[in-house]
Every structure is written in C-alpha cells, then in structure tokens.
Amino acid sequence: MSPAPPNALAMAPTPLALRRIHPALRTGRTLAPRQAPADSSRASRVRPLDELLAGGLEPGGLIEIVGRRSSGRFSILLQTLVAFTRRGETTALVDLGDGLDPRAAADAGIDLSRLLWARPEHLKSALIATELLLNAGFPLVALDLGSPPVPGGRGPEASWIRLARTARQRQGILLVSSPYRASGTTAQVVVESSKTGARWQGTGRAPRLLSAVCTRLQLVKALGRAPVASLPFTWRSRAPGR
C-alpha cells in the first residue's frame, strides 16, 4: 500500500462540504462559488444591497425590490440612478407612479441630463416602454410601479418573461420597484425592503424633525445563490428646507 500524500486529508471532502455540495448537485447549479461581478462599476452605492448582491447589480438580470410604504425602495431606486449617472451611464426611469421630483432628484445627486424619464399611465404601456428602453441598449432601466393600487395590477406573466429575456439578451439591468412581487418567477433577484423604524429629532413640545428612516433589506430570492441574512440600512433625511 502506497503511503497517502501529506495533503490527502485536506483534499478529502468533509461531511460538511458534502452536505453543501449535495443540494447544489441536485438542483443542477454550478459548484463554483459565485463571484462578485468583475465590473465593480455596477455597484448601486446602497451598501447592504451591494453586499447582498455580491458586489452590485449584475447586467442581464431582472432585479426586483419589494417593499411596503416608507420601506425605502424608492430611495434605493434613486440612489442607484445617482450611482449610474455619476459614472456617466445613460439611464432610464419608467415611473408608473409619477413619483419623481426632479428638484429632489438633482439634489440627491442624479445627473438629470443622463436620465430619461418616462411617465406611463398604465402598467401595460409601462412594460412596453421598459422593453423599448432595454432594447435601445440602456445599461440601467428602473421601473417603479408606485404605490398601490397599481393601475393594471401585476400585468401578464408573459410580459415579465419578455422583459427578463430582453434584459438578458441586451445585458442591461432591469431594476423593478414594486409594492408586491409583480414579476412572478422571472426575477433573478428579489430583495425585500421593510421599514423598522423612524428617527425623529426633538421631544416634548419642541418641534420635531424627521432625521432618518431605518430599514432592513433581505434577499428573498437569488438564482444560484442561497438567501443570506438580512442587512440593516438607515436612510438619512434632508433638513426640512423645502
């Protein structure tokens, strides 16, 4: 019997490693650990989101941010637009909720000259406009469905499948902000944002100021990746100089 090589024990799969590999084999997923996107410029500048997405928004995917009122999902959208426009990318916002305030967006840091703002009135035209923009080669298309009731409900499943396929073919990023899961099974990544609290400055009879909204981001779905623990994030409010 030949002697075992000195690193044989290190090479042998441990039961823990086998347990990790086994479900991956069953689901047909790759065994290679998922790498962060090589292009670090895809970062959204929302730190917990980038951590959850292993480095940033991956091109060619449909990423859905779900959240109830005041959960910070519109802030995520705008912050991502800030990051992309500041890097010189041309972006588009399909704003079904008609919620963009250009003044506030400019103050937040969005380069408005690189943002195409489409304001559809119905979900159907919003989905068509989104597909048009992805096909035009926009590297980031943000679709905001606004607050409920969304005019048009969830829309047909086939439309979401088309959008996901177009994003994949064009290697564009489709970032969907929705009050509920609208894209069904087609989203590559679903992140749920929830409000955990609000911070107000001042007590008693003194005038109070909204200083921050605390949220928690949780990776609900990620193809080829196990959901990880949620991460907190605090959105700071501007001084109330309107």
Place this chain on the structure above:
Amino acid sequence: MSHRIACLRVPLFPLAARLRSEPELAGEALVLLAGNGSAARVSAASRRARRAGIRRGMSLAQARALLPKVAVRGRDAACESAAQQSLLEIAEIFSPRVENAGRGVVYLDLAGLERHWPRDHELGSALIQAAERARMAARAGIAGSKLAAHIAAEQADSPTVVPAGEEAGFLAPLPLTRLLAEAHVLDRLARWGIRSIGQFAELPKDEIASRFGEAGQGLHRQARGIDPHPLVPHRPAATFDEGMTLEWPLTTLEPFLFVARAALDRMCERMARHGLACLRLETSLRLEPEGTHERSVVLPAPTRDVKTLLTLVKLDVEAHPPGAAVAGFTLRGHPDRPRAAQLTLFGPTALSPDRLATTLARLFSLLGPERAGAPRRGTDHRPEDFRLEPFAPPPPPDVREPEPEGYGLLAVRTLRPPIPLEVLVDPRPRRVATPVTEATRGRPRIDGTVRVASGPWALEEGWWNERPVDREYWDVELSDGGIYRIYRDRRSESWFADGMYD
C-alpha cells in the same frame, strides 16, 4: 481633357415611376391611361401588354378587348415627381453638378471625375446599377454633349459611350427630327435637301446664322456635337417627397398603412443615400371628392426607422381622422443629419444615437411627447412642479470617473397630483383619512392615526401671479407605517398629501 456629359434616362418613365411605387405590378400586363373618361388613351404599356398587341393611343376598351385582365392605372404626377427626384439623387451620388431634364432624364457633368472613373463605360454601368437598386431600369449614355449623350442613352446596349471628338460623327446619320421639332424649319430644310443631322452640320455656320438667327446657330452647334448652353445645375430638394394616387379611395386605416409603409420605405432609402434621417414628417391626404387633410409629426431626433415613422403616422391619423375617403397621399420628410457619437473604449457604454432616436420616437408615440424626456427642475418651489426637455444625453466621459462618496439620502415619492385628505387637528394633525370621492379614486389610500407630527413649515409663493401657493407643511408618521408629507392649503383650508417618504 474634353468636357464629358453623362445622360441617365429611364425609358417609359411614367410606367417605370408607377412600377417603382407599386413593385408588385412588375411583370404584369399594365397600361397607363392619360385623359379622362372615354377620352382616356393608353400612354404607356408594359412589355407583357405590348406583347398582347396593346399600343400607345388605344382606348381602354380596345386594350381590354386584346387583354381582358390587363391592369390599368392612371398617370400619377406624385409617383413621377418622386421617381424623378430619386433619379436626381442617384446622379448626385456620382457628380456634384446634375441637370434635371425632366421626365426620367438627368444629365451629369463628369468634369473632375476622371480619377474616380477613368473608364466611361464603368461609370455608365455604375449609374445603371445604382438606378436598378432604386427599382428603376435606366440606360446611360456618355458623350461630349447633352444631345449626343441623350441619344446614346437611347441605345439598346447600354451603357453607350461616344468617344471624345466623335460626337458629330455619332449624330450625323440621325434624322433632323432628333435635333428640332419645329415643322416649318424642318420643311424649309427638307426643301434644301437637308434630312440628316450630319447634312445640317456641314452647312456653313455663318449662313445658318444669317438665315435662322441665334436659334439656328445653337442648333448648328448641337449638330456638330457642341452644347450651345452650359449644364444647368439642379439644386437638391430640401425635402423628400413620396406619394401616389390610390387605385380607389380608402376608408379604413389598414390599407392606407400598407401603401404608406412602402412609401416610407422608399423615402428612408433615399435619405440613407444622402446620409440623412427624418426629423419632421408631413402627411398630406387628398380627400374624395375634394379637399386635403394635412398633418405634421415632429420627431424627437432624426430617424430612418420605417416602423417608427409608420407608427407615428398611424397614431396621428387615428387621433385626427381625415373625415372622408382618401384618394391619394403625399408623405414629405424633412431631413436632418442623424446624431453622431464617438464611442469610447474605456468609458461607459454609449447608446447608439440612431437607435436612441428611434426609441424616443416610439416612446413618444406610445406615451405622448409630454410624458417622456429629460426631467428638469420646475420654475417654482411646489414639489409637484417640473419641466421636461428633449432627451439628449451628453457623451460619456472618456474614462470612468471615480465615484463621489455617497450617502443614503431618504427620497420622497411625490404624489402627483396631491391627494385630498380629511385631517383631524388638535392643533397638530391627530388623524388622517382619505375621503372617498371621484378625486381619490385609484389613488393610494392614506388612513391612520398620527404617531408623530413634525411641522409646520410654510411655503408661500406666487402671490404676485394667478397661481398663488400658500401652504403649511407637516411630516406625519401614521399608524399604517407610512411617513407622509401633508399640507394645509391656507387659502382653501383644505388638506392634501403631496409626498411619501419612501
């Protein structure tokens, strides 16, 4: 080197122009009629119709007797005008000096083209091929004068090149009718025994001048292969027109779109030949029995995408129907240079300007021009105020710029228009509810007890104009979990929500 002229000529031009507009008729037995009613006569017939015995000058009944299934069309000025323009544009590809001789004939000044086209025959072949690509069967002739070039372009084995200095010999055997049409002059020359151009050219120049004046002197120069007048350059048209008279009046949109698509195809092909794209599209519909319906569509950026242009025409006609049957149409494209952009190797990816223009046009047709564009700050301080400008993104930086340090700034989702509220005040807002009215139908419902209220902050402006704003703002966190920006309109004592922290 001697002066050279090329002639590009389309035989049976009215027929060729019609076939250019209706290519599906190619190979069919087709006759074109000139005149109205029973006085209409065949002015041109396709080869298949001619094989059946149909000749120019026959009545429709005579033509139908020979070939019952012959397709019949009237002469169409719009088709012929567009075909002539297209022929001129083809010639302009080869030479900067082009003369419009009308009815399917153009002359090209070949001075200075020797380096590009050292052999005249190759140039002639290239002209013919370019015309064929534009769906017109043309012939070409090259000579030292317009008359010689025109007659050379009538020869069967096209292109025909008349060698330099041999123009007089080429014209000599031709009858005098090819030179002039005035019957009294022809009679006079015939009495002298002059019947060919060559015989006329041999007459003494001074004698011709004394007997026929300046006009005769010019004809004599033409007979000797010399142009009496220089080539008259054609000024390129500022617009690209395509249109046709329809076989029968149309009352529905779909058949119109079918023929309009073919016209737009031809128009965009012509624009592409010049490196231009359509910035404004005018539609002129000739109505039955009389009248016209004019519409104009302005595009956000120049485009040559036929699908986009057709969609815009469709939406415009749907929105503004002509109100009567359409007997003919003209589409007029106002061209502009397409947007150009220098792409970068190391910076962010730039969008293709052409594709962006097409996308914007389709977006406009989908949403309307007032619902897409580049957002801009409004003119006053109302949060719901904004402006939209045409979207023309600057070129991306050559290299990726380092990102500025970011911070998570809470955004406000604007509720546009503001949602009417019922607010219980004591003296701060205590409870907020959305009334069930027509104004709040389909809008987010805001309902709950106020946990925290912050305010008030005043917003007062516009007191000097007709839209005064006098508001008292509050930030409120409700029991439903939402944080809203609400205000009391101090002029109407009404409450509204105009934003939600999200």
